[in-house]
Each structure stands twice: as structure tokens, then as C-alpha cells.
Amino acid sequence: MDTTPNPPTASTPPSTPAATPAAAPEQPGKRASTLRTLLRLFPYVRPALPRLVLGMIAALLAAVVALAIPQVLQGLVDGALSRQDPAGIWPAVLVVLGLGVLEAILIALRRWFVLVPGTHVEASMRNALYARLQDLPVSFHDRWPSGQLLSRAVSDLNLIRRWISFGLVLLVVNIVTIVIGAAVLVSMNWILGVVFIACSIPLWIVGYLFEEKYSVVARRSQDQAGDLATAVEESVHGIRVLKAFGRGGFALKNFSQQAEDLRGTEIEKARAIAGIWLWLLMVPDVAFALCLVVGVWLAAQGDLSVGGLVAFFATATVLRWPVESIGFLLSMTFDARTATDRYFDVLDAPNSITDPDRPVTLAEPRGRLAFEDVHFRYPDSPARFPDLLDGVNLVLQPGETMALVGLTGSGKSTLTALTTRLYDVTQGAVTLDGVDVRSLGREDLRGHLAMAFEDATLFSASVRDNVLLGRPEFAERSAAADAALEEALQVAQAGFVRDLPDGVDTLVGEEGMSLSGGQRQRIALARAVAAKPAVLVLDDPLSALDVDTESLVEAALREVLASTTALIVAHRPSTVTLADRVALLEDGRITAVGRHSELLRTNEHYRFVISSLEDEERRDATRQVARDESAARTEQTEREEAAR
């Protein structure tokens, strides 16, 4: 993804392949070595390390046992069999059987030691990723599509787990087995041993070259798979739009294009794998063929017994699988390496919004919210643009309700997001009771402020849990929790939840009942109210409500607002009337603060932004004129008819 042009996403017409910066913005310029990357897994592996080592020991012992069997064979062939002594067969067979049983037991031990801890590593890494993602600022999430994050949390971690509990163990054990086996071969007959080892040298070269090629393709394939997942997600979340415009086929075309790209990469990957397979299969056979000729010649010279020859091939056969397995173990290792890279892309992403070292605490905030010369610009905003917020000064006294009015795109929502540090100011400060919000712990701060967003995001949980989200102390059912829930639902006029199949216990959100925009908005409002914050921040909280409901909500909300500091983004006069004062945001500054009626009278921009009354009155007038005219016309026709 980072090295190739972006494939168009579900909505992108093929003519304009948009450059999504999403895939891997934090991709470092130079790649670290595979070993160094994989070593970063160490902290997660550490708890499982003793068992991992025990597993490796068990696997090694199993390999040693397997290598011992040919030695028994040699003794048998050169002893009992050459002496034609049937009595010698039984003990040898019993030893072989005993070793065979032992090998099985040791392999069982290896699995028992290693595989279950592997799942613990996977689980702890997954939890760490999730926690990190929740901690990273909104600006990070703005840039990363969730499909890319998801593929890291699921497929990449799966890969890492399998590598740790299977790939890593077998890689170490098989390499050691090959070394021991080679030593055994050399000790049995140094000429044969050297021939065998010399033949395996090309494998190491091929293996090294393979890494170069394979890891690039593997990374690309994983990134493309992540993009494909994003395309799938969008096609599902945007299903209404796609259906409304009949663009299902169009989305399919773009999806197919992306899937084709992935297919191309996968085939490239297969080519790399086929290449290494070729060598891994060919080299041992070549070695066997050479050893056969040399071995038989040595036996003919009398330098090697027939039993020795038998044992040599039996040993070499034991080594065959470890040698062949190096191929897929290496590819698994490189897959794990790219997966680790991708995992740490996220974990290493800098977090610009963190808790202060020594947080100030506000025990009982009074709720004085102040913006002091606040500047803000988005990081990707071009230099030619002025700051989106260009020196905002505004003070909300404790208990005061302030409406924030301004044109679409003037930065109202951004301003509200600064209060709970979803973003941080680029200059100036937002203060709560005189304390910079950046000096407070984030938990603490967000406990004092509650928000309702333009998008009413509900989670897959019951209505109850959604509403009481901001009240962790009410996680358990209690009379107090019920009362808080009732009260919040009452304020938000969300009584409709009682008619849902399971009342307040009905599951909503992505996995639950689908609700209308207005219904979701009311639950989200109830959630903000239920949090009982010192400061309420409401971003156009009533936009999706009908007039009747809106006025009911307003009436109920007024009581809450009487005692709470509130900042309300308003697009409508009706919402503005909830406020004691109104602040007008214009060109990144607050250009006027005052009462609604006052601003309406004195400020032309304010009238332009908030009032449609004049439009209505003009319409009323035209309607009246039209009505008079038509009445006059009818009258005239009647008169004419009468005259006739």
C-alpha cells in the first residue's frame, strides 16, 4: 500500500484513483532487520517464555530420540542380522518401540507446553492493541480506516500467535535438529556427512534471498487485504446510499478491482514460495543421490558397514522433514515479521493527547468554561489557509447556557471537541474553573464534561447501558440507576424506548435494533444528560427531531440547563432560545456575544445565519398576494359569468 498507488475504494470512480493516505502513514523509511522486529514481541512472549523453552526442550529431545532410532538399526543390521541371530532382533525392536513411544510423549509435551501459552500471547497483544487504539487521539482515527486496524487486530495477531507457538518453536528445533543430525552424519562417516552438508549450503543462500523478495510481497498483500476489508465495511455501512443510487454494481466493480490487485500480489507471493520449494525439495534429493553413490562406493571399499549405510540413510531421512520445513517456516517467519511491523505501526504511533505528568484535580468543579485566545488548525491543513479557530475568546460562567452559532464549516464542532480534548488547541488554552484542560487527567476532565455529538453514535448494548455510559457507578442495576435512567429518558423525551421489544433492555447499535435518526439522537442526548456533568456540550442536539418532540425536549432540557453550564451548537432559533447568551463564530473568532433578541436586532451576520423568519414572512406575503389574486380572478370570472 505504501509502495503502490492506492486502489480505488468502493466509491471511487476508476478515472480518479484517489490517494488514500490511510494505509500506513507511520511507515518508517528504512526497514529494521527481521530479527530486530521480531524481538519486539519479547515483552509479550516473556510470561510464556518458560513454557516456550520447555516446549523447545521437549521438541529437541523428541528429535534426538528420532535420531537415535537409526543408531539402533545400525547395531541391529551389523549385529543380529549379519550374525543371523533371531534372538537379537527382539531387544532391538523393543528399543525402537520404546524410543517411538517416547518420541510421541515428547511431542505431546511440546504441544502441551507451547500451544496454550501461545493463545495467551495473542490475547494480551490483542488487548494491548485495543487499549492503545482507544488511547490514541481522534486525529489518529481520522487517518486510519477501521478496516486497516481490524486486519491488524485479527489476522495479523493470528499469524503472530501461530508463529510463536508453531513456527518459532519448530524453526529453532528443526535448525538444531539439522545441526545435530549433521554432526551425527559426520561422526558416522565424515565423507558422507560433508557431502550432505555441502549440498545444504545453497539452501541457506536461497533462504536469505527469499526473505528479500517475500517480505515485500507479504507486506503488500496484508495491506491490500486491509484495504479490501475497508471496502467491504464501507459497502455495508453505506448500503443505503448504494441502494438509493443503484450503485451496487459500481461498488462491485471497484471492489473487484481491489480484489484483483490482491490476487496479483498473492500470485506473486506464490511465485516466491514456489521458487523456494523448488530448492528445498531438489537439494535433499540431490544430496541423497550423491550420498547413495558415495556411500555404496565406501561400503564397497570396506570403509563403511552395511549397517552404517542403512543408519546413514535412516538418519538422513529423519532430517528430510526438518530441511523441507525450513521453507514454510521461513515464510511463516517473514509473515510474522510483517504482521509485527504492522502491529507496531499502530502501537508506535505517537499519542499527542496524553495525561499530564502531575494532573490537577478538580473535586467539585463549578463549571466555568473559558476559551482563551484559542487557535486550532488541522495538521493537514495547507499553509495558505488561516487557522480554523483564529483566536477564540469566550467565557461561560458557571450555570450559564451559551449557544454557539455560525455558518456550516466555521469550526463550531471543532471548538466543542477541544473542550474534552478530542483534539488539543494548537495555541491558547481551554480552561475549566481556571485550570487548563490539558493539566487535568483525561478521565477526570471527561467526567466533568459530557457531550452529545452531531452523529448520534450508539453502541451495541442495551438502551440502558447506552444511556448510563457516562455513569460507571451505575453499571450494576440499582434503584438509583433506574432513577437516573428514567430522568434522562424523560429529559430527552425518549419514552419510545419502552415500546421497544425489551424496553430499556433492548439491544441497539450495530448489532441491535435499528432506530431512526431522531430516536438515536434522543438516546444520545439522554446519555449526555445522564452523565450529570458540570458542563454539557451539545452539538446541534435536536436537529433530527420533529417540531412537537423538539419543543417537549426543550422544555425538559431547560430544567437541566438551569443548573448546568452548557455550550450548545445551534442551527435554529428554537435551539438558541434554550441559551442565556449566544456567541457568534465568524472567520475563526467570536465576533459577537449577547442575547438572542439583541443580536437579532443589531447583528446582520447573525440574522443571516440564524433567522429564516424574514424568508417566511416574505413567503407569507407572496402567498397572501397569490391568494388575493386568485380570489380576485375567481371573483372576476364569476362576475363575467353572471354578466353573461
Add this chain to the structure above:
Amino acid sequence: MSVTGVEGEERNNFTASESKQIRARSLRLLGSLLRPVRWRVTAAMLVVVLSTAAQVAGPALIAFGIDKGLPALLAQDWLPLAATGGVYLLTGVIGAILIAWYTMMSARISQAVLIDLRKRVFLQTQRLSLEFHESYTSGRIISRQTSDLDAIRELLDSGINQLVQGVLYMAFTAIALVSLDGVSGLVLLGSLVPLFALTRWFQVRSQTLFRRSRTASASLIVKFVETMTGIRAVKAFRAERRNEEVFGELVEDYRKVNGRVIQLFGIFDPGLILIGNVAVAVVLLLGGFRVVDGQLAIGALLAALLYTRRFFDPMEEMAMFYNSYQSAAAALEKISGVLEELPGVPDPVAPVDLWEARGAVTFTGVRFEYQSDRVILPTFDLAIPAGQTIALVGSTGAGKSTLAKLMARFYDPTDGQVLLDGVDLRRLHPKDLRRAIVMVTQEAYLFSGSVADNIAIGKPDASPAEIVAAARAVGAHEFIENLPGGYDTDVNKRGGRVSAGQRQLISFARAFLADPAVLILDEATSSLDIPSERLVQQALQTLLADRTAVIIAHRLSTVAIADRVLVMEHGIIVEDGAPDDLIDGTGRFAQLHAAWRESLV
């Protein structure tokens, strides 16, 4: 009992007949996926058969070298040994080349199958009705297309290769052994009995576990995606720690199920090795006595031992195959269920041509029930002449959106017909239908890509000039120009930084660009500020002059441009008339209008 489609997907216990039904369904799907590539599969099989035969020749050649080559060499005859070595070299090289070739062939095949399946599921997802999506939930349909497809990919990528090569390898080894030494062959055949029993035991035990593992991973994915898409609310309400707990539990569930699968493997795999090693000991025992008796050559005994040992070599990998096979089978069962779902709003078999819709919409005897028990709209008739602009008002839940969705054929009526220019919507080709009728909803979803791309959804072949014109017409041009990259600005996932109002303007521009005969606006302007709404109103006045429109809006400013107002309550149209008449009257609309006028001050 029968299960069709996605029904019973979350269950883990099926009756025998249900299991059979589900298995048959997955097999049918598998068959239909493999049919197009059957010749390539045949070719690949041929290659893999040859390559395996070449590979298996080794031990027999070693036996020949020892038993024939050695005595010959002692008699100063190099030929048998040289020939054996040469043949060995040749089979090794050819076998390896063939295997590499096969690897490429099978990758091409599995990728072809995979892309076919991906497209099918994607297409089916797009085809299924909104009603299906609403009840099946987005999380589940996404995991069908991601994690389930991953499971199948894994099977195709490595699993099948391992199986095919493993089975052939075992078969050829057995054949070689039997022809080399019948007694050892019998031992090997005897070992198949416990091998079979062990595999069967594993199969039975693991099946339910694999199913549970997939369900567990699906809930994990849902929770993850939900957190990331709702990250603002998560942060604002300090849900991080509770989320971590919940997610931690889901991770733990998944880990436990996986752990149990792995434990099962921990018995299965060593069991295989045990069987193999016992077989080796028995071959050695029986062979040893016969060597002593002179009935068997030493080289042949060695070959028999090597074959016996190598016979079990692929078993570990095949056990891995079983792992991926089980996941893939469970995934395939679910995917085949989704593919089996009949679209609730099916495309017509023989569509009626409708070149240029005039835009007259008629509801005759229409009744609508949601999920077959809740009556949302009792039977009603409604005629909307071409070119009329209708304002649909009423309180939340009155059925306005349902009526709109019937008109846009997001749903089909339970009874009765919705007609466009006298043609039942169900008989229109989706292309004609969507060109004629466009609905814009409140949730203005933006896809990743540029602003221009998003507007172009209304008309994919639109020129940049047309896109700008559409944006200008709805008053979106100015804010778009002020975005960091103008029309090329990436809107990011879920429209992260574009405000709700701006998103609505973009989706409005989409509709403008689509230029349909019938336009349905369901709360499409709810988040606009007043100046934008003013512009949109002006745009609508020209836009709607010659087309049919239904506008649902809580703000009654829309009424100004409407020719006719319909007031709905509890699914019933209670008032129907010209706006002025209704405003002057004393009905429900007059009240609503008065209340709204009040709210403007």
C-alpha cells in the same frame, strides 16, 4: 425441521437432518465454485501425481543401490550404481520442478475461486434488502466477508495443497511399500485402522469447537469495529476502561475456545506419531526375522522402514489441514447461508422497459408489515401525479420514512402495488428504477475517497465540471473550495472531519447530479444551517419544477415549495391538501405550522 438462509446461524446444535441440509448447501456452493476451474484442477492433479511419484521413488532406489549396486560394485561393475544415482538425481530434480509448478498452478486456481466467492458474497450483500441488513446487522455481514473469507483463503492457500500432496504421498508410499514387500504393506494397512479411528474421534470432537471459535471471533470483530467507528463517543464518555473489560472478555472467550481446539490437537498429533512409530517397530520385527531367514534383502528392509516412517510424515501437516478445513467448513456454512437468502426485494426476471420516466407514482391497496407481525402502514391508496412536489409531515414514527422507502423500493409492500408511470416497481429493472427514483436520507454516508468521488456517486461518468455545477447548485461549492484539497480532499473514514451539515450538502449534490424523475428527501436537510437551507430551498425550487418529489422534513420551511401536503399519523394519511388550504384550516397541519412558526422567533 429445516434451516434456510442465515436462520439458526448462531446455534451450535443442529439435528441430524439440519446438519445434512447445511452440509449439502455448502457442498453445492463448493461445487459451483470449482466448476469453472475444473480443467485447471485436472491439470494440476496430473502434475502433482507425477511429482509425488517422482518423490516417492527415493527409498526404492536406495534399496536397489544397496542390494544390487553394492554387489555389482564389488564385482567392479559401476553401471548399476551409476544408473541408480542418475535416476535418483533425475527424479529429485523433476519432482522438485513439478512441485514448484504445481504450487503456482494451485495458487492460481485458489485465487480464482477466492475472487469468485468474494464477488458473489459482495454482490449478494448489495442485493439483499434493507430489511435483511437491518435484522442481520452490519457487524455480521462484514465478518462473513472478512474473517470467514479469510478462513476459506487459508484452506485454499495451504490446506488443500497439504491435503492433496499428503494424500498422494501416502498413497504412493503405500503402493511402493506393498510392491516392495507385501508383509510390511500389510502392517501399514493394519495401522490404518487406528489412524482412521483417531481421525474420526478428532473430527467429531473438534467440529462444534470450530463453530464456536468462529462465532467468538465474529463478536470480537463487531466490538472492535464499533469502538473504532464510535471513538469520539467512547472517549467523551470515558468508556475506554469498560470497553477494555468487555473486549478482554471477548478475547478471553475466543482464546479459550482456541485453547481447547489446540488441546485436542495435542492429543491427535502425538497419537498419529505413536501409531507411526509402532508400525515402524512392527515392520522392523517382521522384517528382521525374514532378513535372518534370508527372505528379505537388507536394502529392502531399509526401504520398508523408510517408507513406513515417511508414510506418516505428512500426517502432521494434514492435521493442520484439518484445522483449516474445519474453520473453512464452518465459514462456508455461514457464507452459503447468506448466499442462499433470497433478496427480499428481488430483481425482476423479465423487466419492463421504462426509458424516460415521467414520474407519476401511485400506491394502490398498499399495506406494509415489518417483519411480518407489526403493521406499520394499514391499507391505503395514494396517487402522486408527475411533477408534483409533496411535503410529508407528521410526528416521528408516523410511518413517513416507511412510505418513502416503499416508494424507493427499499422495501416491497406486504399487499398492494406501488406503480411508477403505471408500472409496478417490482417489474422495473434496477437500473431503470434507480435512474428514475432517488432517495436521499438523513444519514449522509460518505465513502473514503475525495469529495468529488462522493458527489460522482450520483453519476459515475460525470465530468469534473458537472460535479462542480452540482455542488454549486446546492450551495456546497464554497465550503468544498475551502477544504484543504478542494474537491480532491479525502473525506476520511465515515466523514470524520466533514460536519454533518456538510455531509448532507454533499449527498444532496449527489442527488442533484443523479437527476432523477422522482426525488425523495427523507430528512435530507436536517443538519443544515439556515443560510445553507435557504440555498437548498432555492435550488429545490428550480430542481423540482419539472419532477416529482416527496420531501420529509420536520422543518416546515419545505412546505413553501410543496404543491401538496400529506399529514401522517400512526401510519395513516390524515390530511391531504394544498399547503395554504391546510394552513388556513384548523386541522393537525395548521397546529404543526403554527408551532413551527413559533419556533422561528
